[in-house]
């Protein structure tokens with residue numbers, strides 16, 4: 139095992155509530171019912187697919203241009219909320235674990251569906267810790283398709299079988315397995331039977347890393 143590929147939202151940082159606030163504003167403007175339970179369905183899902191899920195409760199018909207406008211506005215609102223993020227939004231546990239994994243000789247990458255991943259990493263001061271960034275800007279199919287993780291492995295120049303993915307979304311665990319990678323579930327995905335490992339806290343990765351290194 140040579141590399142860890144991390145999902146970003148829900149694993150390294152927690153921006154679910156920012157997504158929720160920005161989508162909620164849009165839904166309220168359109169008179170669409172939207173709550174946190176529906177927001178949970180958007181985890182790991184692309185921006186366009188997220189909009190389609192929210193519009194399941196919309197009776198009208200929207201043109202492609204109108205949908206694009208809604209997504210742009212939502213993203214502007216979301217980016218305003220992201221602007222408030224600082225390095226304090228990453229826990230000591232996460233930062234220390236990432237540093238330890240690097241010291242152990244692992245290469246680290248991000249595999250996120252978000253087009254704002256680079257911006258978020260900058261805001262929280264983590265950009266320099268990762269050797270590669272695969273995100274919503276370099277994929278055409280979002281999770282559960284394995285594309286985002288396969289691209290990360292390609293950017294790292296490491297074969298998929300030598301990569302372990304850390305994910306909080308079921309769709310991400312499915313994507314990791316389809317990519318032929320080891321899947322580690324955390325948060326919501328810590329309940330996912332398909333995951334090879336299920337962890338309650340981020341620092342448990344050090345123990346798993348020790349086991350994987352001898353494989």
Ligand code: BG6
Pocket residue numbers: 146147157180181182183184185188213250251252253254255274
């Ligand atoms: C994922 C989030 O990381 O990124 C999803 O879990 C989100 O909820 C997706 O829809 C796309 O994000 P963005 O930042 O490109 O709108």
Ligand code: MG
Pocket residue numbers: 145146147148149181182305306307
């Ligand atoms: Mg996630």
